Amino acid sequence: MAIDDLLDEHEQSERVLQWLRNNGAGLIGGIALGLAAIGGWKWWDQRHEQARMGMATQYQAAIDAIDAKDKTADAKVKALEEGSSYRALAALELARSQVEANQNDAALATLQGIKTEDPAIRQIIQQRTARLLIEKKQADAALKLVADADTAAGIEVRGDAHLALGQKDQARTAYAEAMAKLDVASPHRRLLELKLTEVGGTPAKPEAKS
Numbered sequence: 621m622a623i624d625d626l627l628d629e630h631e632q633s634e635r636v637l638q639w640l641r642n643n644g645a646g647l648i649g650g651i652a653l654g655l656a657a658i659g660g661w662k663w664w665d666q667r668h669e670q671a672r673m674g675m676a677t678q679y680q681a682a683i684d685a686i687d688a689k690d691k692t693a694d695a696k697v698k699a700l701e702e703g704s705s706y707r708a709l710a711a712l713e714l715a716r717s718q719v720e721a722n723q724n725d726a727a728l729a730t731l732q733g734i735k736t737e738d739p740a741i742r743q744i745i746q747q748r749t750a751r752l753l754i755e756k757k758q759a760d761a762a763l764k765l766v767a768d769a770d771t772a773a774g775i776e777v778r779g780d781a782h783l784a785l786g787q788k789d790q791a792r793t794a795y796a797e798a799m800a801k802l803d804v805a806s807p808h809r810r811l812l813e814l815k816l817t818e819v820g821g822t823p824a825k826p827e828a829k830s
Contacts, residue, residue, distance in 0.1 A: 708736040759784035772801040
């Protein structure tokens with residue numbers, strides 16, 4: 621018969637108590653660490669949410685300042701976290717406002733100062749920067765920015781750069797490619813058709829739906 625089978629309830633209890641005396645501190649410490657980890661995660665999650673909400677509030681304040689043409693708009697945009705989508709989007713709005721106010725140099729500086737890892741935002745920055753460079757008679761530099769563009773908007777800007785350089789054949793190719801990517805119902809399609817016609821192209825008729 622095993623030794624444990626010979627122990628009565630009192631002896632079994634004594635063994636349990638002795639084990640707890642020897643290991644209880646470590647056990648309690650482990651539980652405490654686990655609870656602390658859970659509490660720490662919740663604390664971090666709450667702080668992260670608070671930071672996100674704070675950034676959203678700052679972003680809206682920057683947009684309001686831009687819309688109101690407030691002189692503090694630039695400072696409020698720069699106060700947003702660098703590299704964040706909030707700052708990039710606010711800066712795009714600021715640049716748009718600057719263009720509307722005929723402050724193209726300021727708009728160009730704003731666009732060139734945006735830092736983002738978002739490919740969609742980066743494409744918009746490149747397209748708008750290229751348009752401003754074309755306006756500044758720097759079509760070569762603009763063309764480099766949109767050389768690898770694969771969206772209708774980006775390819776159209778590439779066509780504009782070619783046209784500014786007197787390269788009508790390349791412009792025609794770009795406009796036709798942009799039209800092929802543009803939705804048939806897009807309100808911008810008519811303008812693109814006019815650009816294509818201007819360089820000697822013939823807009824393709826949309827395929828009739830059966």
